[in-house]
Amino acid sequence: MCGIVGYIGKNNNPQIGLNVLKRLEYRGYDSWGASVFNSEKKEIFCFKRVGKISDSEKEFKQANLIGNPFLFHNRWATHGGVTEINAHPHFDCQKNIYLVHNGIIENYKELKEQLIKEGHKFISETDTEVLPHLIEKYFKGNLEKAVKRALADVRGAYAIAVISRDDPHKIVVARLGSPLLIGLGENEYLVASDSSAVITRTRKVINLYDNEVVVLTAEGGLSPLLRRRVDSPILSRIEKIEWTIEEAEKKGFPHFMLKEIMEQPESIHNSLRGRLILDEGKAKLGGLELVQEKLREINKINIIACGTSYYAGLIGGYMVEEYTGIPCRVDLASEFRYRKSILDKKTLVLAVSQSGETADTLGAIKEAKEKGALVLGIVNVVGSSISRETEAGIYNHAGPEIGVASTKAFTSQVAVLTLLTLFLGRQRQLSLVMGQRIVNELLKIPELVKKVLENNSQAKELAEKYKNFNNFLYLGRKYNYPVALEGALKLKEISYIHAEGYSAGEMKHGPLSLIDENFPTLAICPSDTRAFAEQKRSVEKSFNSLSSVYEKMISNIEEIKARKGLIIVIATEGNKGIKEIVDDVIYIPKTLEMLTPIISVIPLQLFAYYVSVFKGYDPDFPRNLAKSVTVE
Secondary structure (H helix, E strand, C coil): CCCCEEEEEEECCCCCHHHHHCCHHHHHEEEEEEHHHHHHCEEEEEEEEEEEHHHHHHHHCCCCCCCCCCCEEEECCCCCCCCCCCCEEEECCCEEEEEEEEECCCHHHHHHHHHCCCCCCCCCCCCCCCCHHHHHHHHHHHHHHHHHHHCCCCCCCEEEEECCCCCCCCEEEEECCCCCEEEECCCCEEEEHHHHHHHCCCCCCEEECCCEEEEEEECCCCCEEEECCCCCCHHHHECCCCCHHHHCCCCCCCHHHHHHHHHHHHHHHHHHCCCCCCCCCECHHHHHHHHHHHHHCCCCEEEEEEEEHHHHHHHEEEEEEEEHHHCEEEEEHHHCCCCCCCCCCCCCEEECCCCCCCCCHHHHHHHHHHHHCEEEECCCCCCCCCHHCEEEEEEEECCCCCCCCCCCCHHHHHHHHHHHHHHHHHHHHCCCCHHHHHHHHHHHHHHHHHHHHHHHHHHHHHHHCCCCCCCEEEEEHHHHHHHHHHHHHHHHHHHEEEEEEHHHHHHHHHHHHHHHCCCEEEEECCCCHHHHHHHHCCCHEEEEHHHHHHEEEEEHHHHHHHHHCCEEEEEEEEHHHHHCCEEEEEEEEECCCCHHHHHHHHHHHHHHHHHHCCCCCCCCCCCCCCCCCCCC
């Protein structure tokens, strides 16, 4: 499932909906469709095609569809193959009910069997098609009543928009576990699964809550009315989209991904802005003020996330334990509910998600809340589901991220996790001097990232050199082990090359057998650990273990070279000696060990991007992937 668009208002040109749908193309899709109500003919016309919008946009325009309300949808195939019949919108037997859907209907098989027994005719392979037939079953002339009754029979997750030929001039929308919002324009309403879709027509939005059903009408095409399933002042929930349309455009870059990589000095600065107090060595986090006393009492932390956010969480786990003394476990949200977690009111569960809509993370949040844990969130999207489900949290303020493969959200998440570490650390064992040191280095990070980006031609040259290899190994230790995982993920996502991220210490436990002249290794090997360790003289044995990280990485590199493996290394500026034992070097500026991931990941993002481009792929639209994973 992917993008939903709906419109009702004064304008009868469905091109509005198509233009809005185009703004959701970045989410990835394999087919698309539209349904338009024509009030003169009192019919709903449906148009569905496989492939990109650009492949059939001319044909859509030639169909000369006129009227409103109208629905649009682009689909990633889940249940059923990529065909016009399986594309949305779906409709009932009488072609009265038309519906678009994101999510999954878990009990669709039993519903379908029952509906077939009752005489309903199905034509698609999708789980979605049960919804219009179920609404048809309960339809007695009032669309919203039929929708409410039908949804009572459904198990699963959904965001839906529904129109009816026999109850026209309204759109009924509902959500449960899948994002959906209403945009309030000039005498018009828009429905969308993402705020980036509606920003060309309005910056005022209402994010729907779970189990909420809303009816949108445009009486006479001029006076929209808004009603809610339960009586409450929904109009009081209007939020303003913080970013501008320019931020969601490419600005001359060939791809959103490259634009967002290059935006990282600004996005990191925005994540840190107004949140650092140098004199006190502290982080000021307004979103945590209401729970700061509860945070003093916590004795255990669980970080939950998926994908790139999980790797940021792993870095956060290292930080938290090292600087706060609080035990921290980092879990994949998709696995969190399937083990017996020991949680109580002194446990902090921290959910990290770029979109704030990740289904597995939302499920884990609900599990943690049921067990009485304090649940906080780190998200980039204001008003998202995770921001509402958690007790408090921290917004990234990184701006819109359109590229499916996350880049600036990752570095922003690491920056925010550093802020949280400072916040918790200064409540506990972290000294003023060390707090000031961290704050001072954080303030420098945007400029250091800018410096790395200015040298992006080196990553481009190496991408050209290594683009034809079919396998890569990414290695790191401690803070840069998650960076190795993230670097490998980026290469997999957008260039379709097999890549594995590994803890360098695990090489002798299996992966070393893969190494030969056709299996390059990309090693993250900063040499600043000793300088960092000198700030922690109070724990002598800590100095010894920290100072060995670089030397142990060198040992791993020597093992690979002995087996004729090619090696690209990310090293600290000034380390000229490492050139003698590797094939290629990308230098990064020196900073605190805990902050190196923000810098060391930048060349890996650029490398993956350029490999993808050199291989002829579009990095903004990686196959089989969607930006927000809203079903489990």
